[in-house]
Structures are given as structure tokens and as C-alpha cells.
Amino acid sequence: MSCSIKPVYGAQHPPLQVMPKGKEERSKTSNKRDAFQDFENNTSDAWDDGDDDLLVMANIQMSLRDVRSTAQAVMENHSKQLSAQNQQTSSVKDELRKLSWSGIPKPVRATAWKILSGYLPASLDRREPTLQRKRHEYFGFIEQYYDTRHQEIHQDTFRQQHLGLGTILKDIPRMTSLAHLFQQKVVQEIFERILYIWAIRHPASGYVQGINDLVTPFFVVFLSEFIDNDVESENFDLCQLPQETLNIIEADSFWCTSRLLDGIQDNYTFAQPGIQMKVNALKELIKRIDVPLYKHLEEHCVEFLQFSFRWMNNILMREIPLRCTIRLWDTYQAEQNGFADFHLYVCAAFLVRFTQDVLREQDFQGILMFLQNLPTHHWQNEEIGELLAEAYKLKFMFADAPNHLSKKK
Incomplete structure (x- = not known):
């Protein structure tokens, strides 16, 4: 029994056609429009009706100059759109700065600080995706560096930077007069992770005494978002908050502290x-x-x-x-x-x-x-x-x- 191979038809593989030599030669000299139309007619299931623009584009022979000019026009248009967005964002931040100079009301202080520090976009529709991404990124650092801190590679890094967890842990209880708040183990662990991750990501300075204080205002302000106004921060028991909320406070405190330190890092490099x-x-x-x-x-x-x-x-x-x-x-x-x-x-x-x-x-x-x-x-x-x-x-x-x-x- 003889077997024959049948061609599979589809959009990617057009039907095979066996033609006499004369017709084959004529086919090679036929114009591109006919070839494309024949292909389109035989694979009509692969194309949507009304795609005549594709047929037109198939005939266009664009020069390199045309390609470059078209690409340049696209880039210029994108730049204009981006510039307009940046101007709008700058305008919003400038207005917020004016309103914030004389003090920010407590109910909106946390959000205002996040925007003013550059952590949170001024555009409302970009805020939630940004927060989710940055919080996820921070806890990725925790998994990558903090959870593996006892590995020898990180111990060597710490010795090179003249930094250690012992120094951080000694500084945490001495940060401010809010003794009760910082005596809580959960708070000390949060600060330990924040300072640890910042130090390992900034080897030029590492951890320097004084950096620990700069986390405190962010932490207290972001904590205030989740507690009643009649409860003082220094008297609040963080064990009352769910872990998800603690994670939000921790990640936001880390990123805003990092933004602050980016502007004054020469305060903490060698010889300060x-x-x-x-x-x-x-x-x-x-x-x-x-x-x-x-x-x-x-x-x-x-x-x-x-x-x-x-x-x-x-x-x-x-x-x-x-x-x-x-x-x-x-x-x-x-x-x-x-x-x-x-x-x-x-x-x-x-x-x-x-x-x-x-x-x-x-x-x-x-x-x-x-x-x-x-x-x-x-x-x-x-x-x-x-x-x-x-x-x-x-x-x-x-x-x-x-x-x-x-x-x-």
C-alpha cells in the first residue's frame, strides 16, 4: 500500500501548488499583489474581513529615510506625551508643596509624605499599582538578603562595610523618647530589617549611627494611618494590627527613608x-x-x-x-x-x-x-x-x- 504525504493548509503554510514549468516561470514574474491576493483567498479563515490596509502596505516600498523619519515622528510624539504627563505631575507636586509648607493635617499626612518624597506618583491611577510593586520588591529584598543573613557571603559583606546587626540592635531602643513603642519586639524587628536592607544595598556607606533615627518619623506617620486619632502612637500595641498592615507600614517606611537618604548620603559615607x-x-x-x-x-x-x-x-x-x-x-x-x-x-x-x-x-x-x-x-x-x-x-x-x-x- 502506497502512502502519500498531504500538505497541511493554514495561515502559516499556504497550499502547495504543482504547476507546469511554463506556468511556474510566469508565476515568478507575476506581481506581488496577485501573489498576496491568491494567498489571502486560499487562507480566508486566517484573516479578518476588512483588512485591505494590509494589502496596500504589502505594495509600499519604504526607503531607509522614510523608516527613519517615521520612527523619529513616533519618538517625538511619545516624548511630547511623556513631557505633558511630567509637567502635569510636576504641577500637582508643586501645588502640594505650597499647601504643605505650613504643615500637613494628620489625616492626609501619610499620603502627602509619600508623594512629596517621590515614592508615590501624583497620578491617582498609578498609585495602587506602584505601591503593590514597590512593597513586593521590598519583601523580595527581605527574602534575598535578610532571610539568608547568616550565610557566609553576607557575613563577609558586613565585615567589609564595618557594619553588623549588633550595632543596629543597640541603636534601635535609643532612637527616640517613645520608649514603650520601641520596646516592642515586633517594632525592633521591623527596624532591624529596614536598616539591614538599606545598609546592604548601599555599600558605600553601610549602616552609620544616626540613620536609625531617620526611619522613626516615617514609621510613626504611616502607623497613624491605621490607629484611631485618640490613641497616641507611643502607647499603641502593634500586636493589635494584622500582619498585612505591618508589612505595608514597614515597606513604605523603607522606601521613603531610602528616598530621603538618597539626597544626603554624603552625610554617611567615609569621614562623613x-x-x-x-x-x-x-x-x-x-x-x-x-x-x-x-x-x-x-x-x-x-x-x-x-x-x-x-x-x-x-x-x-x-x-x-x-x-x-x-x-x-x-x-x-x-x-x-x-x-x-x-x-x-x-x-x-x-x-x-x-x-x-x-x-x-x-x-x-x-x-x-x-x-x-x-x-x-x-x-x-x-x-x-x-x-x-x-x-x-x-x-x-x-x-x-x-x-x-x-x-x-
Whole structure:
């Protein structure tokens, strides 16, 4: 019994046609339109009705110049659309900055901080997908690095960076005055993971004391989204929250802290050059705006580094209550480069505010003890508002005239 192979017809493989040699030669010289139409007619099941544009395109012979010009037009159109979207986003953020400078209401503070920090898009329809993606990404880091932290490869990394979990764990309970909140094991574990992942992803600096403080305001603000307004954060038991909620607070705190640190990372690299420059800039600014105070510190051999290093390293968190820090950060995030640039003017206004108290101290020890233990425990939003107003005046006078801060030759 003889077998014959039958061709399979379809859109990808057109029917085989056996033609006499004469017809075969004529077929080779037939135009492309006829060949394409024959193919279309024999595979009508593979094409939708009304696709005449495809037949037209089959006949178009585009030059390389045409291709390039078409591609360029597409890219330009895409760039215009992207630029329009960016302008709209910038407009929304600029408006939010203006509204946030004088303080953000508690019910909307968490969302505003996420947008101002650059973590959350201003576009409403992009927010939820972004949050889901970034939270998933963070816990991917946890799985990749934290859950395998006892492996030898990560121990070597830590030794190279001069960082260890022991240092992080020692710093966590000392972060703020909210002792009860940070005595909770679940909170300490959250901070441990956040600091661990940040350090391992930033080998240029690793973990440096002071970074731990910068997580606290984000954590407390994002926690407040999920607790009643009449419950103080420092008295809240996090075990009452479901694990999914804790994961949201943790991931959002990590990303917003990372955004903040991206702008001031030179504060924490080797020898902390960013802080050194800011302390020197503060010294020159005080020399300009408060000569008696500057001379008093100089006469008693008080170096600015001895008291203002902590102001720069911890963003004044050790100097004022946490409630005041949160209000201060409303404005810092509303300012362009608030943590890097505007903070200098806040520190200057902060020091000048206590000029008379410092002048009353007549020895090195008295001056330094006072500056390291300033009487701010009673401060509220009113004092922060006054401080920011003075800082803004200093910025207005000096920010656009940096030569005023340079040393005289």
C-alpha cells in the first residue's frame, strides 16, 4: 500500500501548488499583489474581513529615510506625551508643596509624605499599582538578603562595610523618647530589617549611627494611618494590627527613608564629608548673622563640630520632641532639597534662638552642656512655625548669594 504525504493548509503554510514549468516561470514574474491576493483567498479563515490596509502596505516600498523619519515622528510624539504627563505631575507636586509648607493635617499626612518624597506618583491611577510593586520588591529584598543573613557571603559583606546587626540592635531602643513603642519586639524587628536592607544595598556607606533615627518619623506617620486619632502612637500595641498592615507600614517606611537618604548620603559615607561641609557652612553663617554669639563661642574654644554634628547627623531629632520633628519634616519635604539645603538655615535659626542663654554661660563646659541639652521638651507647632519663619528669611538672604558664606581672603 502506497502512502502519500498531504500538505497541511493554514495561515502559516499556504497550499502547495504543482504547476507546469511554463506556468511556474510566469508565476515568478507575476506581481506581488496577485501573489498576496491568491494567498489571502486560499487562507480566508486566517484573516479578518476588512483588512485591505494590509494589502496596500504589502505594495509600499519604504526607503531607509522614510523608516527613519517615521520612527523619529513616533519618538517625538511619545516624548511630547511623556513631557505633558511630567509637567502635569510636576504641577500637582508643586501645588502640594505650597499647601504643605505650613504643615500637613494628620489625616492626609501619610499620603502627602509619600508623594512629596517621590515614592508615590501624583497620578491617582498609578498609585495602587506602584505601591503593590514597590512593597513586593521590598519583601523580595527581605527574602534575598535578610532571610539568608547568616550565610557566609553576607557575613563577609558586613565585615567589609564595618557594619553588623549588633550595632543596629543597640541603636534601635535609643532612637527616640517613645520608649514603650520601641520596646516592642515586633517594632525592633521591623527596624532591624529596614536598616539591614538599606545598609546592604548601599555599600558605600553601610549602616552609620544616626540613620536609625531617620526611619522613626516615617514609621510613626504611616502607623497613624491605621490607629484611631485618640490613641497616641507611643502607647499603641502593634500586636493589635494584622500582619498585612505591618508589612505595608514597614515597606513604605523603607522606601521613603531610602528616598530621603538618597539626597544626603554624603552625610554617611567615609569621614562623613557632607556633615563636615554643613557644619562649616553653619559656622560661616553664624559669623555673618550673629557676631556676638560667634565671638563668644570662639573665645571659649567651643567648636561648632562639638554640638552641631548631631544636629546634622540626626536632622535635629535628638534636640526636639518627635511631634515637632514630624511638623518640621512637613516643611522639609515641601522644600526642594529640604533635608540637604534648607536644614542649614533651620539649624542657624535654632542656634540664634538661644543666643542670650549661651551668652550667659561663661565657660566651655557650661556652654557645651547647654547646647547639648537645649530646653525644647515643651515645644509645640507654634515654636516650630517661628523657627521655620526665621529659617526662611535666612534662606531668602543667603541661598542665592553663596559668596556671603565664604571666608574672607
